[in-house]
Amino acid sequence: MAGIGLVVTLLGFVIALMGLGMTSSVNMRMIMALVGIAVSFFGIFGMINTAYNRNAIWRK
Amino acid sequence: MKRLTLLTTTLLLLASFGSAQTPPAAAPAAAPSPNPITDADLKAVEAPKAEVRAKGDPDGALTGTVADVAVADPITDKTPKAKGLTIADVVNQVGQNKIAINFTWTLICGFLVMFMQAGFAIVETGLCRAKNANHTMMMNFMVYGTGLFAYWLIGFTIQMGGVGGVANLGGVPPLSAEYAVKLFDKPFGLFGQNGFFLTHNGTYDVGVMVVFLFQMVFMDTALTIVTGSAAERWKFAAFIVSSFMLGAFIYPLFANWAWGGGWLANLGNNFGLGKGYADFAGSGVVHSVGGVSALALAIIVGPRIGKYTRQGKPNAIIGHDIVIVLTGCFILAFGWFGFNPGSTLGASGNGNLRIGSVAVNTMLAGMAGGFSAMFYMWIRYGKPDASMSGNGLLAGLVAITAPCGFVNPVAAVIIGLIGGILVCLSVEFVDRVLKVDDPVGAISVHGANGLWGVIAVGLFADGKSNYGGSWNGVAGNVTGLFYGDASQLVAQLIGVATLVGFVFSLVFVVNLGIEAVIGQRVSAKAELEGLDIPEMGQLGYPEFELKARSAGA
Numbered sequence: 106m107a108g109i110g111l112v113v114t115l116l117g118f119v120i121a122l123m124g125l126g127m128t129s130s131v132n133m134r135m136i137m138a139l140v141g142i143a144v145s146f147f148g149i150f151g152m153i154n155t156a157y158n159r160n161a162i163w164r165k
Numbered sequence: 166m167k168r169l170t171l172l173t174t175t176l177l178l179l180a181s182f183g184s185a186q187t188p189p190a191a192a193p194a195a196a197p198s199p200n201p202i203t204d205a206d207l208k209a210v211e212a213p214k215a216e217v218r219a220k221g222d223p224d225g226a227l228t229g230t231v232a233d234v235a236v237a238d239p240i241t242d243k244t245p246k247a248k249g250l251t252i253a254d255v256v257n258q259v260g261q262n263k264i265a266i267n268f269t270w271t272l273i274c275g276f277l278v279m280f281m282q283a284g285f286a287i288v289e290t291g292l293c294r295a296k297n298a299n300h301t302m303m304m305n306f307m308v309y310g311t312g313l314f315a316y317w318l319i320g321f322t323i324q325m326g327g328v329g330g331v332a333n334l335g336g337v338p339p340l341s342a343e344y345a346v347k348l349f350d351k352p353f354g355l356f357g358q359n360g361f362f363l364t365h366n367g368t369y370d371v372g373v374m375v376v377f378l379f380q381m382v383f384m385d386t387a388l389t390i391v392t393g394s395a396a397e398r399w400k401f402a403a404f405i406v407s408s409f410m411l412g413a414f415i416y417p418l419f420a421n422w423a424w425g426g427g428w429l430a431n432l433g434n435n436f437g438l439g440k441g442y443a444d445f446a447g448s449g450v451v452h453s454v455g456g457v458s459a460l461a462l463a464i465i466v467g468p469r470i471g472k473y474t475r476q477g478k479p480n481a482i483i484g485h486d487i488v489i490v491l492t493g494c495f496i497l498a499f500g501w502f503g504f505n506p507g508s509t510l511g512a513s514g515n516g517n518l519r520i521g522s523v524a525v526n527t528m529l530a531g532m533a534g535g536f537s538a539m540f541y542m543w544i545r546y547g548k549p550d551a552s553m554s555g556n557g558l559l560a561g562l563v564a565i566t567a568p569c570g571f572v573n574p575v576a577a578v579i580i581g582l583i584g585g586i587l588v589c590l591s592v593e594f595v596d597r598v599l600k601v602d603d604p605v606g607a608i609s610v611h612g613a614n615g616l617w618g619v620i621a622v623g624l625f626a627d628g629k630s631n632y633g634g635s636w637n638g639v640a641g642n643v644t645g646l647f648y649g650d651a652s653q654l655v656a657q658l659i660g661v662a663t664l665v666g667f668v669f670s671l672v673f674v675v676n677l678g679i680e681a682v683i684g685q686r687v688s689a690k691a692e693l694e695g696l697d698i699p700e701m702g703q704l705g706y707p708e709f710e711l712k713a714r715s716a717g718a
Contacts, residue, residue, distance in 0.1 A: 111670055118666025121659050125436050126349035131652045134438070138658035145666035149460070150599060153673070157464050158600055162689075163473035 106159075110152025117145025207231075207250045234258045267333045267511030268371075270520075271379050274507020277500050278382040282309050282389060284496030288559075289393045290705075291490035292552060292605045294482065296695025297397045298705025304392040304401070308408050312385040315412035317363065320384060321377050324417035326357020328425045332633060333511030334375050339367035343426050351435040354427040356418060379507065380420070383451050386504075387416050390455030393605035394463040395685075398470075398692050401700045403685045407462070410675050416454050419668055423450045429663065432656045433639035439653025440644075441637030442660040443626070445523075446508035448567030448618025453664045456612020459603065461672040466685050468602030470692050479596050482604065487551050494555040498531050501562045505569045515633035519570065522630075526569045526577035527562065533581030534561020534588070541589045553589060556606050560588035560614040567618040571626035571643045580621045584614045616661050623654030 117140075124137030158164075212232035222228045231250065235258060238248040286305035293301045327343025330336050342358040359366040363377060388408050395404070422429040423444050433441035444450050473479055484490060505527045506520040538557020542550040561581030565572075568580060591609035595601050601608070628644035636643050644650040679685060686692075691699035698704060 111673060114666055114673075115670045116666075118662050118670070121662030121666065125432075125659070129437070131438075131655055135651065135655045135658060138655060138662050141662040142658065142665055145662065145669070149665070149669060154464055154599055154601060157467065161473070161600065162467050162470060163475060163477065163600075 106156035107153050110148045110156060113152055114145045114148030117141040117148060120144060202252065204251045207255065263513045264335045266513040268375050270512040271375050271507060271510050274503035275379040275382050277503025281386060281497050281500030284493045284500060285389045287489040288493030289396060289605050291486040291493065292484035293396050295485040295706055296697060298697065299701045299703055300696035301396050303701055304404050305389055308389045308392055309385055311405055311408045312388045312412035313381060315409045316381050316384050319413040320417040322358065322360040323356045324420040324425045325376055325380060326359040327354060331376060331510060333515055335372040337370065337372040337376055339370050339373055354431065356421050357425050383447055384412055384416050387451045387455035388412055390607050390611045391459045391462055393607035394459035394603045395466045396604045398466055398686055400684060400687050403679050403683055406679050407676055411458060415671050419454055420450050429660055430637045432659060433637050437652060438656040439650055440639040442656045443622050443636060443643045444567045444619060445570035446505045446566045448563060448615045449660050449664055452563045452566060452611040453615030453619065454668055456608055456615050457664055457669045458672045459607040460612055461669055462676060463601045463603050463608065465676050465680055470689060472602045473600060477600055490552055491555050494558050497559060498562060501527055505566060516631050519630055523569045525574060526565055526572060529574055529577045530561040530565030530581030531558050533578045534558050534585035537582040537585030538589055541586050556588050556610050557585035559610045560584040563611055563614040564618040564621060568622045568625055571622055571630050573627050576625035580625065584617060587613055587617055619657050619660050623657035626653060
């Protein structure tokens with residue numbers, strides 16, 4: 106789960122980067138950057154952190 | 166009723182900042198053209214006579230005259246036909262004076278930033294429990310040497326080895342080898358290649374040394390942010406290795422992309438996005454890198470014993486000395502006057518007189534952040550929380566770090582006000598929703614507000630500042646969305662995506678490697694006992710009896 110989360114986090118960066126090559130529209134690039142940021146946050150908060158919290162010390 | 170009064174006062178304060186001033190740009194009156202100066206004019210300038218000079222100079226009128234201008238071909242008894250003082254000598258002296266002013270300015274600002282390490286050390290130690298005081302102080306102390314060593318060996322080369330010229334500091338031509346790849350048919354600068362050990366490929370150079378010192382203390386600031394989020398349970402050996410990796414590779418890589426001539430800096434040149442990623446003094450490069458690294462570490466290391474109940478409810482683990490916490494905040498605020506104004510890398514030429522504006526923006530945003538955090542806590546919890554007020558001050562300072570060179574004072578106050586509230590909301594979110602234990606609030610102060618500062622450039626940059634005619638090699642001034650350039654905001658958002666997506670992932674992977682090899686977390690026994698004896702062999706406060714007061718203490 107944490108591993109997949111790491112891939113998703115990195116994917117967010119790639120999405121923002123791809124916006125540079127896929128379009129020259131400022132609005133489209135902004136949307137791609139925002140989507141990329143959202144995907145990365147989901148990877149960190151929704152997947153990596155959730156995976157670590159499942160085995161957190163306070164649950165034991 | 167009390168809360169209503171507080172709310173009204175806050176709103177009134179906000180309203181009073183609401184009217185932006187836009188002074189008309191008055192063109193300077195054309196000066197009458199002077200008669201050209203000749204070498205003969207220079208020879209007519211007399212130095213104070215030796216017998217007069219020998220009597221001393223109590224009012225300073227005789228010190229610093231034509232006698233102090235270096236002459237390339239001086240007239241002496243043995244060389245009566247020499248040229249003596251010429252226009253060329255004067256021009257060279259003027260050039261050297263400019264660079265000397267910029268060297269001095271940059272070095273002194275660098276010394277101020279170095280002193281911020283002391284501020285970080287006591288803020289973090291004060292926010293931790295007394296049983297971990299020695300360990301927390303030692304992390305903050307040794308991060309300086311560890312980071313410096315890593316940066317001297319490798320980091321500086323990666324970051325600045327291809328910057329390709331720093332006009333304010335004499336050009337630093339040896340730093341000119343950037344490794345780049347082609348992507349989307351554009352060059353993507355990835356890392357520098359000159360500067361190993363500060364001797365490689367001509368980098369034994371006075372200008373390079375100044376760049377090194379200033380950039381090194383910035384890098385160390387990012388490293389010391391991480392020690393706060395992992396405090397009270399981080400193995401000292403793991404901390405050393407992790408800090409080395411951050412100082413040698415991770416920080417320099419992003420710093421190269423933003424400041425060293427890398428691909429983020431060239432988003433304007435290559436893709437028409439504003440003036441490229443603009444981060445004046447490092448909300449992104451320094452604070453966000455530190456903040457996202459702090460988040461990665463805090464997730465890997467896990468919460469302290471007693472921080473959460475079995476149901477996941479957070480317990481407050483109170484720091485042991487609020488006096489040194491607030492003293493540390495003041496030291497940091499003082500050091501920030503080196504951090505932000507020093508980032509012009511000069512006080513003379515190239516638009517550098519804006520240092521006054523940069524310094525004022527810095528102090529205003531810090532004030533605003535402190536106020537808004539204090540009022541937020543007062544309204545929400547009934548008391549003006551001291552540690553959160555301190556964090557609010559720091560949040561305002563972090564948030565203004567990127568925009569300080571590009572915004573007006575009203576925007577600086579707005580950025581600081583938002584920063585102060587953001588840090589409170591973020592601390593609650595990290596603590597209660599994410600259940601990530603961050604003893605000092607480093608993730609919120611530096612991570613959340615660092616990202617906010619980067620975005621704020623894309624919103625509030627007013628298009629008035631012009632450092633030497635261009636920023637990141639693009640003609641014109643940095644202008645944000647509110648002043649008509651949406652593309653600058655896109656450049657900033659791509660910087661944010663890089664910080665959150667790439668830098669976080671890199672830090673996470675590197676620290677997973679350290680976790681696998683030497684382990685990141687101390688034993689439960691050591692944590693309960695306090696890390697001073699198990700990790701450092703000595704108590705921070707050996708003459709005091711430490712009593713357990715909070716859960717897990």
